Amino acid sequence: RVTSSIRRGLIRYMVVTIDASSSASENDFWPSRLHATKYALKQFISEFYDQNPISQLAFAVTRERTAEKVSELSGNKKGHLKPIDDLCKCEGSASLQNTLLRAMSILKYTPAYGHKELLVIYSSLGSCDSGDIQCTIDDCNKCNLRVSIICMVAEVYICRKICEETGGSF
Numbered sequence: 722r723v724t725s726s727i728r729r730g731l732i733r734y735m736v737v738t739i740d741a742s743s744s745a746s747e748n749d750f751w752p753s754r755l756h757a758t759k760y761a762l763k764q765f766i767s768e769f770y771d772q773n774p775i776s777q778l779a780f781a782v783t784r785e786r787t788a789e790k791v792s793e794l795s796g797n798k799k800g801h802l803k804p805i806d807d808l809c810k811c812e813g814s815a816s817l818q819n820t821l822l823r824a825m826s827i828l829k830y831t832p833a834y835g836h837k838e839l840l841v842i843y844s845s846l847g848s849c850d851s852g853d854i855q856c857t858i859d860d861c862n863k864c865n866l867r868v869s870i871i872c873m874v875a876e877v878y879i880c881r882k883i884c885e886e887t888g889g890s891f
Contacts (some may be wrong), residue, residue, distance in 0.1 A: 730859030733776035736824040741784040746811035754844040788823035815854040818850035825873040841870045
């Protein structure tokens with residue numbers, strides 16, 4: 722259960738990234754990994770705002786070796802439901818490094834007293850990164866970004882390493 726890691730009493734600034742690479746179209750979860758993810762996220766959004774009423778949430782997607790923002794950082798849960806429903810295209814490869822960089826850019830201007838967190842729902846068995854991901858992990862630590870990853874497939878070493886080094890959950 723995702724919400725068990727959420728601590729009460731903190732102002733949270735959370736980015737949730739969905740893996741929409743070609744791996745997300747696999748149908749080991751019916752009808753696909755992407756549809757299972759979207760269903761769980763709709764429930765998560767309501768629970769997140771019930772438990773964290775003054776916190777903010779944003780959504781991003783990784784596919785085709787990039788990561789892009791699909792909804793703005795906001796405290797309005799209705800603004801996140803339509804972009805999640807509109808996700809249907811699964812193409813290319815996922816990139817964890819670009820996901821981390823996108824989350825840091827979204828959270829760049831959040832206040833220092835807030836708790837910054839990235840939750841990645843990952844469907845791939847690998848990551849297609851162009852640079853040194855260790856430098857990006859170090860940058861996450863410098864800006865106090867906690868990264869948690871939910872793998873819908875077998876354990877991926879780099880996912881566990883990112884979580885351990887940033888204080889997140891795997």
